[in-house]
Amino acid sequence: MLVVTCPVCGVHGDETDFHCGGQAHVARPASTRPENVTDAEQRDYLFIRHNPKGLHFERWRCDRGCGKWFHAARDTVSLEFKAFYGVTELPPVELMKQATGTWAEFFKDKIKAGKAS
């Protein structure tokens, strides 16, 4: 049973005090350009998920703490959490650099910005 740390309220707890909400950083196309979303884009948004062996970015909710959603980076082999960060935030730059699949795409232009900050 994993130990999870909420980056919002700071509580440490068993994973059963939290709730995993699947892959993080999945962009919802309809939020930005609702008139212009192809069937394929909608399918990918709804159903296609990246399932790497290794670094995984995911959404968690602090169910029995502050109730807030947050992000976590976790290794799917060792199950070790690499980072916890806010729901509107980006992971640490070194993790963005290791990202694969659609995440790599998503972080590409953000790595630079992350470095600057």
Next chain:
Amino acid sequence: MSGKPYRLSDAGRLIDRSKRVSFTFDGKTVSGFAGDTVASAVMASGQRVMGRSFKYHRPRGVVGLGSEEMNALIGVGKAERHEPNLLATKVEIFDGLSAVSQNRWPSLNHDIGAINNVLGRFFSAGFYYKTFMWPQAFWKHVYEPFIRQAAGLGKAPTGRDPDVYEQVHVHCDVLIAGAGAAGLAAAEAAAASGLRVIIADENPRLGGLCDIGGGLIDGASPLEWAKTRAAALAAADNVQVLTRTTVAGHFEDNYVLMFERVGDHDPSITAAGTPRHRLWKVRAGQIIIAAGAIERPIAFANNDRPGVMLASAARGLAARYGTAAGVNGVVFTNNDDAYRTALMLKSMGVGVARIIDSRTNPESALIDQAKAAGLDISFGSSIAGVMTSKGGKQIDGIKMSPYNRGRVTNETKVDCDFVAVSGGWNPAVHLWCHNGGKIKFDHELQTYRPDRSPDGLLIAGAANGTFDVPGALAEGYAAGEQAVALLKGKAGKIAKASATQEAQAKLEPIWFAPATGAYNEGDKHFIDQQNDVVASGLELAQREGYESVEHTKRYTTLGMATDQGKTSNILGLGVVAEATGKTIPEIGTTTFRPPYTTVSFGSIAGAHVRDRFLPVRRTAIHDWHVANGADFEPVGQWRRPYCYPKAGEDRHKAVTREILAVRNKVGLLDASTLGKIEIKGPDAGEFLDRMYTNTFSTLKEGRCRYGLMANEMGFLMDDGVTVRVGPEHFIMHTTSGGADRIAGWLEEWLQTEWPDLKVFVTPVTEQWAQFAVAGPNARKVLEKLSGDIDFSAEAFPFMTMKTGTLAGMSVRAYRISFSGELSYEIGVPANQGRALWDAILEAGAAFGIEVYGTEALHVLRAEKGFIIIGDETDNTVTAIDVGLEGLVSKKKRDFIGKRSMEQSFLKMDGRKQLVGLLTEDPNYVLPDGAHALEDATGKPPQKTLGHVTSTYMSPSIGRSIAMALIFNGRARMGETLSFSLDGKVVKAKVVEPVFYDKEGARQNV
């Protein structure tokens, strides 16, 4: 039986001969001593057979000393306290204990199932899989009843468990699993730092095999050192010592499950109210596994006969309980350790006819000692067979032959009545492997031992493959120190003990001892005794292509019994390796999964039983409902009145009366469970527009609107009336079951997708009591109550809300209707709910008011064709499917589910659509979920045309009604559909799903 020859007079350090203990085994009274286990006492009484095997029903006796036991499974306790599948080697006796053997029918001595033994060929490897391929009826009517009657691992208790169980959550710095020499040394080193230490051992006392493992610590028996260490740990403030506690599983982030048998050994403990079992949930900084090792047997023909046991068990039974395995034994070994058994037994006066050692010319101090003690030793030899009488229950002797891996060339008979066997020791790597510890094959030990470790996990002693006492001590101290260092603790000073032990000759592998003639086929060479897996079965699995060790395991069930292959795993691998000409590492190993030993259901449930199993939610009116004879039903965690039967009424009559009261007079419903969520903020309207399929930002203050909510796939997930209270303030109503889910859903979107929206979402379901007052007299009832709300049709039109006072209370009143009648819902702070409820009932008495429950509510709405989420929808149904496309905005750019609803397959023809159904026979009520068939007289399988979603006898129109989701339903209006029900064809006409007051005149008054 007198039992005399089996109870040694000068041995048995754990029994107290001054305290006689009397218990029953299979109804027969057995007398033992305080400190005995069921196994040691029953064996001391002269009885060897402890059970029958699962498949062949062969008589079986005790093989092991503790949790490695696979045969002596017993049921303990009576009636509702009965617990099956306990190990006779671990169950401690007390006066009045009742134990029964398992797997025998009708009795242990005469077992009809033993016929399976003769039919063995038909019960070969993969028997169950192969049998399932035979005609199904044959399985159902012939095999399964027979197997169930004949076998079955124990019996369930007969009633509700009267004992209590508990779970505790603890944190510690260092957890030590196992309290043998290594564990005790580790605990001493760790405890000296002052860190919080837990040391747990499955046995009633600490020390492991210090008493029978040989060697010296500080020049004396390791047992003396262990006793001193145990006392010191018990006295230390920072150490918790747990006995009878098995570390059962290791999980991520050093989460550990420990199972403690608190009161099993002494009924006065549970009688005083102390929990019987305790499940410990521990988070440990560092874990030191000192779980020891398990001796493994050697496969020889008829090696399962009662009296064939592990050498460590024969030694331990004698040393600890003074129980002799027999009067004259044979020791069969491939290593030095079993010589300790021979030497110890001989010194205690038990006959040892011969040591049979498969090694050719081993030389060591222990062998010299055996020779000096006058023991006969046959090197390069093995056991080719076991001679028995009394149906296999009595060993008369063994056949010894020169050990070579081919045929048996000649054999010598050796008289004996028991066999102590040792094929070497396997480190107990189970815990190590549960959460990622790796193992490697050690050619010297001929077994797997720990390799790489995950963080936070250390291992020491025999569990690490270090079997000698000096090595185990050194590793224990080192692990304790390392744990402290890793935790950045301050190492404490300890006076380390020094240990010595004689050097041992190397072990030489022997897996399969060849036998004479047909026996050499291996069908009596037992590998996994509990599951009756034999060497020939493993070979058969190889021939049939189940070559992967994981396949072999599942095909033969090797290692899948309650002992999880503790003694059979490596032996099985060795036999397979030999049969296939491969090495063991080439074959691999199977996965070790928790729990290490069985964990009781009671402890898993802990305190979460009876009233605490699931919290029950009650409305503010609950006591009134109870006092007035409500017939409750669960709705989520709520208990809601289904109806209120009066004297002489059944459910149906009560529901009919309640419905007619609403239609003709006035009814009162406790609707408090309805989900209520306050939505506030400048962006509240915009937020609701995004969450609902229809529009709320345009809703005027004081107005109500029915809203539909879809998920991102475009399927309906909730509905309800949402009200605008102020410019930036809405009250959302959800379904009773959806209240928490929808509040979470709203929060999720706000937090993760639209954090820029300025909105607060606050669930307030429990803060409000809310009642529906519905029926033609509803207005009259409310007008009779004092207050400042004008309930007239003009002042308070349909789908509006007002705040004000009613019967002296501040209320929110909504003119909304789920019944189709003139109807108001009145919300009041929950603590005033009962007062308002009573006031409404009092005011309504003159107008014939009656309370109604959930079933009347459901029928009333079905008569009006209103959907219920979860009845008419099942997460694959869109707003269009249920005919509510008018509530799907075409103007809004975006809302949850909009883009998905536009996908072609959700709009195309041929989807199921909501319709009404009227059966030809007005008295026939279609069953819920019934499928309309293309050809109701044809043979199955039949194509379905759709299914019934709601179905009732409608008192308002005096006939049955149903709602259904039917393919192309709206194009089928007027068509007759056929159902095949109760052996006949039932016909129903497709109609509009509104059965009563189609124009809506009744609520428009």
